[in-house]
Amino acid sequence: MANDAWPSPSAAALARVVDRAAIADLVYEYARTMDLNLPSELAALFTEDCVVDYGEGLGGRIDGRAALERFVADSLPNVEATSHHVSNVQVRFEGPAAATGVAYLYAWHRFADERQDATLWGQYHDRFVRTSSGWRIAQRTLRVAGEEAMGFGAWHPIGRRTASRGARSRDE
Amino acid sequence: MANDAWPSPSAAALARVVDRAAIADLVYEYARTMDLNLPSELAALFTEDCVVDYGEGLGGRIDGRAALERFVADSLPNVEATSHHVSNVQVRFEGPAAATGVAYLYAWHRFADERQDATLWGQYHDRFVRTSSGWRIAQRTLRVAGEEAMGFGAWHPIGRRTASRGARSRDE
């Protein structure tokens, strides 16, 4: 390709880059409201009929925005501080009003008691929909590469292929 | 919304997505120049009359670009290496020439002596202005969710709402 002229992006490519920025902002707003312990503001980022799944160790499938708000309000009473660092935000559009995404999560947790700090390295696997109020999260599944001191298990794995056997985990 | 046609972004939406990328780049350039220990290049990312506040433990309010450059040059003489990982970059425009932002920081520090590595989990709260040379940081406050082995305190908190009392920290 000639190095002297920029290819003109299509109208759809421009629309997608604007939507991508809005979706990334939505994913970051989730982290911000989580770390400030604002369950209502956090739940408002999801659709009314959202489905969220942090894994069996955190209660399994959560149905709907109201249940999500209660879960966030109740789930971690002993937490003193968290910091959810979200990166690697990838978005795939199914069309102008629906997209899927993967975003990496490095989450740090400090507890009010003597427990050691806990760390989780994982990925959010999301589905986004465009509503009349903007993009919202319709589905979110947390997948986990590893964790330290979180205190419970039964996470959804990220699905790393096993080197020796050439097979992926069944959950993938 | 119909799934078969991309809404055409407005001229302002397109301008904002370009500005957002420039502002994110500015925030990343701060991290890069900090980790390379380049105080002059770092200070050039700020306005002449900038106000920067890393917390009382790091000397409190710093007034102006020249004072910031001296601070960065002098503050951490015993540091051997740092790595400032910045994510969750959120930008809110007040207009075409001013914006505020929050960006997450995971900062790792290694010292020249026997001290253990130190980690900080926090957020930059910024104000950006557009100048004739591009976007610059006019105000930056570091807020801290938690830290380990940093060796001093009196950080600005992120303002996490206390679960049991429903109140936010006074500093928020």
Place this chain on the structure above:
Amino acid sequence: MANDAWPSPSAAALARVVDRAAIADLVYEYARTMDLNLPSELAALFTEDCVVDYGEGLGGRIDGRAALERFVADSLPNVEATSHHVSNVQVRFEGPAAATGVAYLYAWHRFADERQDATLWGQYHDRFVRTSSGWRIAQRTLRVAGEEAMGFGAWHPIGRRTASRGARSRDE
């Protein structure tokens, strides 16, 4: 600058913001395929004649996509899990078909044996080219700010200026 009218981005500025998103997605896809242990999908993100260098401790310069695929497949047989958190993605365009970039890496590794978890704080220094199938990585050098328990050395340094002597590392 007046605060009441957005400057209209040029066609080239719009093209660059679309390309920047595509390049960031490429860098994130590298992390995703690495963490899922998908060497063939990972190698497909690079040009046929790519040059990759993770440092002498990891074998030094790797020439070409096929060699990269073998390296990724063979290099870390004892790894049970990794998580490559990539942030601070900066892109500088040389023209419409070539760009350089720096992206920060926080990489976490867990091993199948009793070894402790290993962490690396570093930067990818990349060259990207636009091909008929989209942007690809033509060159990648890993530079390292620090690491813990990785088990080998001889990394390329990030080139931090030494405070006391005012000189940069020779490798920079």
